[in-house]
Amino acid sequence: MxxxxxxxxxxxxxxxxxxxxxxxxxxxxxxxxxxxxxxxxxxxxxxxxxxxxxxxxxxxxxxxxxxxxxxxxxxxxxxxxxxxxxxxxxxxxxxxxxxxxxxxxxxxxxxxxxxxxxxxxxxxxxxxxxxxxxxxxxxxxxxxxxxxxxxxxxxxxxxxxxxxxxxxxxxxxxxxxxxxxxxxxxxxxxxxxxxxxxxxxxxxxxxxxxxxxxxxxxxxxxxxxxxxxxxxxxxxxxxxxxxxxxxxxxxxxxxxxxxxxxxxxxxxxxxxxxxxTDEQAQALQRQRDGELDLNKALVQLGRPFSYHDFKQYDLDAPFPELGELGSNGYRGHAERIKRVASEQGLTLRETALRFARPxxxxxxxxxxxxxxxxxxxxxxxxxxxxxxxxxxxxxxxxxxxxxxxxxxxxxxxxxxxxxxxxxxxGIDVPHNRHSETHAPLRVAS
Structure with a gap:
């Protein structure tokens, strides 16, 4: 080991x-x-x-x-x-x-x-x-x-x-x-x-x-x-x-x-x-990607933006400008979606499918x-x-x-x-802050 x-x-x-x-x-x-x-x-x-x-x-x-x-x-x-x-x-x-x-x-x-x-x-x-x-x-x-x-x-x-x-x-x-x-x-x-x-x-x-x-x-x-x-x-x-x-x-x-x-x-x-085999796994992955439901992917995309309705936009236009939307929700995830869509030039359709995939x-x-x-x-x-x-x-x-x-x-x-x-x-047992003597931390068992 x-x-x-x-x-x-x-x-x-x-x-x-x-x-x-x-x-x-x-x-x-x-x-x-x-x-x-x-x-x-x-x-x-x-x-x-x-x-x-x-x-x-x-x-x-x-x-x-x-x-x-x-x-x-x-x-x-x-x-x-x-x-x-x-x-x-x-x-x-x-x-x-x-x-x-x-x-x-x-x-x-x-x-x-x-x-x-x-x-x-x-x-x-x-x-x-x-x-x-x-x-x-x-x-x-x-x-x-x-x-x-x-x-x-x-x-x-x-x-x-x-x-x-x-x-x-x-x-x-x-x-x-x-x-x-x-x-x-x-x-x-x-x-x-x-x-x-x-x-x-x-x-x-x-x-x-x-x-x-x-x-x-x-x-x-x-x-x-x-x-x-x-x-x-x-x-x-x-x-x-x-x-x-x-x-x-x-x-x-x-x-x-x-x-x-x-x-x-x-x-x-x-x-x-x-x-x-690798080929079989990749084929299975493509099959699952092809089975994604776009409407449900759009709902899932909206979740980090407090369930924003993305169905109102043109699916094949660039990912929409959302301003501060998502900043008070799952901010880190929302920022990543915006960044990836911008850097890769994704459409809304591509973005929804991209983030619907595990x-x-x-x-x-x-x-x-x-x-x-x-x-x-x-x-x-x-x-x-x-x-x-x-x-x-x-x-x-x-x-x-x-x-x-x-x-x-x-x-x-x-x-x-x-x-x-x-x-x-492999994390130590924490001291009790009130103990009179602070012995060395003991490893958890």
Whole structure:
């Protein structure tokens, strides 16, 4: 085994976050609300020794949203069920900081961390969908800059609450009738720009100290936040050069923030297409591209622009000038769409189809896909990948054909060496800020 190991997450999305995947004959039409389906996929990922499974989420839909968004389980409820169906694999969920309160979030994730014995992770998002405001009593979506300031404070409060009890706060001494050492319970008494939280939280730290923090920002604000708080980053990139630039930028920012860049791990999401030969995989990719529904692609294109209606434009004219549209939504994604369309001179039709396709840089035989994964890993573009799980047979081709090649090269584990998510990722257990003596950080197990 080489010293540096590849890390892998499995994105579980039920019937799929694109418009077409639910049509696959292997995917039940109700997969997004079928707990048995999720258990099967989580167990398959655990059998393959993945680091974690990941559940995406967002708080707003329209009738045109992709099937998975229209009807799906709440992530923390889902992951609590998966905790009882698995033993080692990490459990990561998306939860917004813009429309939640830190005390509730701290309690929910701490509970999942105890239920799973130290396998929880939180993907911190600020919510790019402007329509979400109406679901939480607001007339307007929170401004982009304000959302990121709020997110930073939100995470600080949550992490402070997770340290409400020192690790030895509960002697549970029945002989002396002492359950709690009150000197080791700590109020937070936070008063900030967005939150006033007294504390303490009514749950202790877990086997991994605190849940792992993930983030996925690609805008300037998102990159700053990711570099400052995240231990794992779900980078949105679609080519090697952009991935390497993003990787170097985040590592540099993390170092400037006084953090160890090696402990800030980047995981782009990919959808491998694996066949017996490269030619067959490329033919399958072309077939899927040809099956794209243009109307649905236009809806999907509109999502990062707060579901802007692109059907009003000439499809074969250049991508329209949108001004600041998207700047208060998924800004990083919206900016990338505008940039790519401009640099490549794409029409609106071409842009919609271009961004409706899953990232297709990993299509080929198992050997070709393994070689490309190794190249990205060794040449400074990633620390691992988030693998989209769709049809079980397609995921099985990755686990049964690609992973053995990576294991043979010493790049990926054959067995778990730890029981917690921090242990899988090689990230230290954080100190409790209230402990009297700060011993060296211990590696998670």
């Amino acid at each position: 080489s010293k540096r190991q590849l890390h892998l997450g499995a994105i579980l999305t039920g019937v799929g976050t694109d418009q077409q995947e639910w049509l696959h004959p292997e995917i039940p039409g109700n997969a997004s609300i079928d707990i048995d389906w999720y258990k099967q996929q989580a167990r398959a990922a655990e059998a393959a020794r993945f680091d974690f499974v990941f559940i995406v989420d967002s708080p707003y839909i329209t009738p045109d949203s992709a099937p998975h968004f229209l009807n799906r389980l709440e992530p923390l409820t889902l992951l609590s069920a998966l905790a009882g169906a698995t033993d080692k694999i990490g459990l990561v969920a998306t939860l917004t900081t813009s429309y939640t309160e830190p005390f509730n979030v701290a309690r929910q994730f701490a509970s999942l961390d105890h239920i799973s014995q130290g396998r929880a992770g939180w993907n911190v998002v600020t919510t790019g969908l402007e329509g979400a405001a109406g679901n939480f009593g607001l007339e307007q979506h929170i401004d982009h800059g304000e959302r990121y300031r709020r997110a930073r404070e939100h995470v600080q409060v949550v992490q402070g609450l997770w340290d409400s009890y020192e690790d030895d706060a509960f002697p549970r001494d029945k002989a002396h009738k002492q359950f709690l050492d009150p000197a080791k319970q700590h109020r937070l008494d936070h008063r900030g720009e967005f939150f006033s939280v007294t504390g303490p939280l009514n749950i202790s730290r877990s086997a991994q100290g605190q849940p792992v923090i993930f983030q996925a920002g690609i805008s300037e604000s998102g990159r700053r936040l990711a570099a400052d708080i995240a231990e794992g980053i779900f980078a949105g990139v679609d080519n090697f050069e952009d991935a390497r630039e993003y990787y170097a930028d985040i590592k540099r920012r993390a170092a400037e923030a006084g953090r160890d860049p090696a402990l800030v791990l980047l995981f782009p999401g990919i959808t491998p297409i694996i066949a017996d 990232f297709s840089g990993f299509a080929g035989s198992a050997l070709t896909v393994a070689n490309e994964i190794e190249r990205w890993f060794l040449e400074g573009a990633v620390d691992g990948f988030n693998i989209h799980v769709g049809a079980p047979s397609e995921f099985a081709r990755f686990t049964d054909e690609v992973l053995p090649i990576l294991r043979e090269r010493g790049l990926f584990r054959s067995e778990y060496q730890a029981s917690t998510l921090r242990g899988h990722l």
